[in-house]
Each structure stands twice: as structure tokens, then as C-alpha cells.
Amino acid sequence: MFGRKKDDSQSPANVEPADSAPETTDGRKTGPTPKRSAQQASRQRPLVPTDRKAAKEADRQRRIEAQNRLRIANETGDERYLMPRDQGAQKRYARNFIDSRWMFSEFMMFVIFAFLILSLTFNQNLGVQMYVQGALWVVIALVIIELIVTTILLKRRLVAKFGSMDRGLRMYAAMRGMQFRKLRLPKPQVKRGANID
Structure with missing residues (x-):
């Protein structure tokens, strides 16, 4: 009485999604909607590539x-391709802040070598x-005071x-300050x- 007809072609199970049909630039369909099995088959990739040399x-x-x-990115400062540890507006500001200063700490390795x-x-x-x-202990003390x-x-x-400071940014700036x-x-x-502001 309340069952569906077996030849009901409008049932949700038989309707293919329309958005997967090929479309033109103005949004009109250019052909019939491909079957789900055909779409899944086109997306399948082998777990092990058949041509290992080409894959390598x-x-x-x-x-x-x-x-x-x-x-x-390291040369130009483009943040899209920088490593995650260098990304962010605050880290960029910290880098510019350190790079705009004369720091005794960056020459520490040369002094220790001497x-x-x-x-x-x-x-x-x-x-x-x-x-x-x-004198070496005095140099180390000066470096620590300068970094603090x-x-x-x-x-x-x-x-x-920025209203706040991200965690770990002081250590990030200190390590950069100690590099030549x-x-x-x-x-x-x-x-x-x-002037970086």
C-alpha cells in the first residue's frame, strides 16, 4: 500500500548527482551524467605504480x-613556501626586528674561536x-644580557x-640573533x- 513501485526511476538511489556531469563555462551540461562506477574507476590509482622508473x-x-x-622563499621571504617554523606575521616581524639591529651576539662564534x-x-x-x-665568561654574560x-x-x-606574542617567539628571535x-x-x-614599523 505504501511501498514504492519497482520501476520508480525517480528514487534517490537511481538519480546520479548532476554536479558531476561535464559542464561548459556558462554552467550548461555538455553531455549525459557519467555513471558512478565510471567516475570511481577514473579516480582509481594503483597502489604500486606499474612503471617504477617513471614514478621514481x-x-x-x-x-x-x-x-x-x-x-x-628563503631568499625572497615568500611565506607560501617557507618552512612552518618560519611562517606567520609575528615571526616575520621578529626576523625584521633582529635583522635591523647591530648585535654583538652574532659575532659570538668568532670571538669564541679567537x-x-x-x-x-x-x-x-x-x-x-x-x-x-x-674574558670568555664576560663575553658569554654580555651575550646573555643582550639577548634578554x-x-x-x-x-x-x-x-x-599584534596585541599578544606567540609562544616560543623569544627563543626564535634569540637563536636568529646569535647567527651571523x-x-x-x-x-x-x-x-x-x-625602520620596520
Whole structure:
């Protein structure tokens, strides 16, 4: 009494979705709607590629393109292709803030290398060794103080500009500040002394 007719062609199970039919640019259909089985078959891909050499070459090309995009992004600062750890407006501002300053911390590795040479040169003279070690501790203390002051200033600027500071941004800025300017990635996009606001 309430059952459906067996030849009911308007039942939802028999109606194919109209949006999967090929359409023109103005939205009109250009042909019949393909069957679901045909659509599923066209989307199927083998789990193991039949031509492994071609698949390996395509994978290598994809890796090369991704590396080229990352290299160009590191040079130009294009955030679409940067690594996730470098993306975000606050991180871009932190990079510009560090890159616009003269920092003693970026020369720390050269200073430590000089102290190492001095300690090896005067390894027999205990008096000179004591002075070298004392000066090294002074350098490390100056670097720590500079990084603390710089990150405090950065936090104030970020809070004033964005309303808050993302977690881990102080360490991000400190690590960039300890890198020599020419070795920083992404490459600096501002000159020293530039106004970034």
C-alpha cells in the first residue's frame, strides 16, 4: 500500500548527482551524467605504480621543485613556501626586528674561536689562561644580557602591534640573533638600522 513501485526511476538511489556531469563555462551540461562506477574507476590509482622508473623520476622532480621553492622563499621571504617554523606575521616581524639591529651576539662564534686559539697558544702560561677564561665568561654574560634585553624589547613591540606574542617567539628571535647575518635563513629582508614599523 505504501511501498514504492519497482520501476520508480525517480528514487534517490537511481538519480546520479548532476554536479558531476561535464559542464561548459556558462554552467550548461555538455553531455549525459557519467555513471558512478565510471567516475570511481577514473579516480582509481594503483597502489604500486606499474612503471617504477617513471614514478621514481616523478618523485625526484617533485622533491627538486619543493627544494627550489624553499630556496627561493628563503631568499625572497615568500611565506607560501617557507618552512612552518618560519611562517606567520609575528615571526616575520621578529626576523625584521633582529635583522635591523647591530648585535654583538652574532659575532659570538668568532670571538669564541679567537679565545680558543689564544688558549691553545698560551696553554703553558696559567696566568694568560686565567685571563682568557675570565674574558670568555664576560663575553658569554654580555651575550646573555643582550639577548634578554632584545627579546624584552621585541615582546613590547609585538604586544603593541599584534596585541599578544606567540609562544616560543623569544627563543626564535634569540637563536636568529646569535647567527651571523649572512648565514641567516630566511635571508634578511631589511637593512641594519631600518625602520620596520
